[in-house]
Amino acid sequence: MRRFCVFVLVIACCAVNGVRAAEASVLFESLRRKVLSVHDYTAEVKMNINVTYMRIPQLGGTLYYKAPDKMRLERHGGLSILPKKNINLTLSNLIPGGNVTVIEVGEATIGNKKVRVLKVIPEDEKSDIILTKIWVDEKDLVALRTETTTRNDGTVTMDLEYATYTAYCLPDKVTIYMDLKDYKLPKGVTMDYNDQPAPPKTTDKKNQKGTIKITYLKYNINTGISDSFFSKPEKK
Amino acid sequence: MIQLLRIELYKIFKRPRTYISFGIVTAITTVIQVAMLSDGKSFLGFALQGINEQFDIHGNILNGYLVAYIILQSLLIHIPLLVALVAGDMLAGEANLGTLRLLLTRPVSRSQLVLVKFFASFLYTVLLIIWLAVVALFLSLLLFGKGDMINLKSDAFVMLLQGDVMWRYAAAFLFAILAMTTIAAMSLLLSAFADNSIGPIISTMGIVVVLTILSNLELPLFNLIKPYLFTTHMIGWKGFFDDPVPYAAIARSSIILVVYTVVFISATIVYFNKKDIRS
Numbered sequence A: 001m002r003r004f005c006v007f008v009l010v011i012a013c014c015a016v017n018g019v020r021a022a023e024a025s026v027l028f029e030s031l032r033r034k035v036l037s038v039h040d041y042t043a044e045v046k047m048n049i050n051v052t053y054m055r056i057p058q059l060g061g062t063l064y065y066k067a068p069d070k071m072r073l074e075r076h077g078g079l080s081i082l083p084k085k086n087i088n089l090t091l092s093n094l095i096p097g098g099n100v101t102v103i104e105v106g107e108a109t110i111g112n113k114k115v116r117v118l119k120v121i122p123e124d125e126k127s128d129i130i131l132t133k134i135w136v137d138e139k140d141l142v143a144l145r146t147e148t149t150t151r152n153d154g155t156v157t158m159d160l161e162y163a164t165y166t167a168y169c170l171p172d173k174v175t176i177y178m179d180l181k182d183y184k185l186p187k188g189v190t191m192d193y194n195d196q197p198a199p200p201k202t203t204d205k206k207n208q209k210g211t212i213k214i215t216y217l218k219y220n221i222n223t224g225i226s227d228s229f230f231s232k233p234e235k236k
Numbered sequence B: 001m002i003q004l005l006r007i008e009l010y011k012i013f014k015r016p017r018t019y020i021s022f023g024i025v026t027a028i029t030t031v032i033q034v035a036m037l038s039d040g041k042s043f044l045g046f047a048l049q050g051i052n053e054q055f056d057i058h059g060n061i062l063n064g065y066l067v068a069y070i071i072l073q074s075l076l077i078h079i080p081l082l083v084a085l086v087a088g089d090m091l092a093g094e095a096n097l098g099t100l101r102l103l104l105t106r107p108v109s110r111s112q113l114v115l116v117k118f119f120a121s122f123l124y125t126v127l128l129i130i131w132l133a134v135v136a137l138f139l140s141l142l143l144f145g146k147g148d149m150i151n152l153k154s155d156a157f158v159m160l161l162q163g164d165v166m167w168r169y170a171a172a173f174l175f176a177i178l179a180m181t182t183i184a185a186m187s188l189l190l191s192a193f194a195d196n197s198i199g200p201i202i203s204t205m206g207i208v209v210v211l212t213i214l215s216n217l218e219l220p221l222f223n224l225i226k227p228y229l230f231t232t233h234m235i236g237w238k239g240f241f242d243d244p245v246p247y248a249a250i251a252r253s254s255i256i257l258v259v260y261t262v263v264f265i266s267a268t269i270v271y272f273n274k275k276d277i278r279s
Helices: A002-036 A205-209 A227-231 B002-014 B016-047 B064-074 B078-087 B092-097 B110-144 B166-193 B198-216 B220-228 B230-241 B247-274
Strands: A040-050 A059-066 A070-074 A080-083 A100-110 A113-122 A129-137 A142-150 A155-161 A173-178 A211-221 B055-058 B149-152 B157-160
Touching: A002 A100, A002 A113, A002 A129, A002 A142, A059 A080, A059 A227, A070 A080, A070 A227, A100 A129, A113 A142, B002 B016, B002 B110, B016 B064, B016 B078, B016 B110, B064 B110, B064 B149, B064 B166, B078 B110, B078 B166, B078 B198, B092 B166, B110 B166, B110 B247, B166 B198, B166 B230, B166 B247, B198 B220, B198 B230, B220 B230, B230 B247
Parallel strands: none
Antiparallel strands: A040 A059, A040 A211, A059 A070, A080 B055, A100 A113, A113 A129, A129 A142, A142 A155, A155 A173, A173 A211, B149 B157
């Protein structure tokens, strides 16, 4: 009898876990479908790059995106600076594609919203993404935070805030925290003016790496941007 | 005084040597511009290696503002030589030609003569820097176009929006005039000691080269004297291309350069007043 009870308990636990895993997979698939429903967009953006060794003013411009991985920032004659292509600034790039294993790891609160936390592991061994952790707001079906560990570019954490374009899972504000390597040039080459102040040191661990804040002012979604647009040289 | 200044300026601009300086500035600037036109992208690729590993930068990076900055950086040693060519000749040249004694028979004091010669050297320096601005900045803008400017420091990457650059160049050129005036004052002092102009010109260059090396060597021994060397402060113009601009440091550098200039001119006046002039 005792053995039978243990057996039933184990079966019940497995069944509950199985149901939770299935639920988590369904939740992830629904989110991914929603994210991938946006094939392209153009958006007016304001970007603040906060990296200890970079002193860059706020950059305004038009951001062009086409699924799966094309992105271009046009600054009407100015320079555009974007993180390297393999870490894209969009949610669709940080959510693994193809077959994945989804594990629900619990619940959390972001702001005052309750979210479910999912771990997503791509089954494709060649994928640049090793693991993505997603904090999903089940009610609006949007990702409020992602933490993606990549093969070549360290960990990228992204905080997302939604307002107008929740239906497309397109954020109004995104904060990206990135791992960055050190930057150094020999003083003999640059001949620095010695009295210039050193880059400010931050106490926030995330900011010691690098933060990019993007505010999206207006989206034009699924208008059909051609691939050739992304290889065109920028107008001077 | 004005008449005397006119005569000094006439003497400066009558000599072919004066125009050699303007020619040298044009030649060096043009060589760098041609090199940048033909191979600037690979040069930039090397300089931006550390940044390009992590960021994609698009747009007209190699624009006129950046090229002008590269030119100014390369001319750091050359411009003092060109200033010394004229300022070092002011008193020593007269002594060499045997006209100094004759000049001092005119009803002007020796102090007035030194001040006029210094002011004439200053006006030459101003014209040389204005010419540098024309060929280095405006010609580069014509050849390479406008754009946001990047400034690579040893520990930072600074980006300046194109609308925010022109005033920085104006301020940088004004600072360069101040720095080169210090060189002119030093050259004039050395000129007072000599009876031919080669000595002061070479001595000025020697001092500038040695002190520039000391200013740039990262050794604890030299760190003690660096803040007091005028060559450390001569590159203060670069401060205008930082963000935020280190105004306090630039003001300190300006004061130090002014003090050096006043000391050099005062020393010239004191020495020249006591000098036994035989030629």
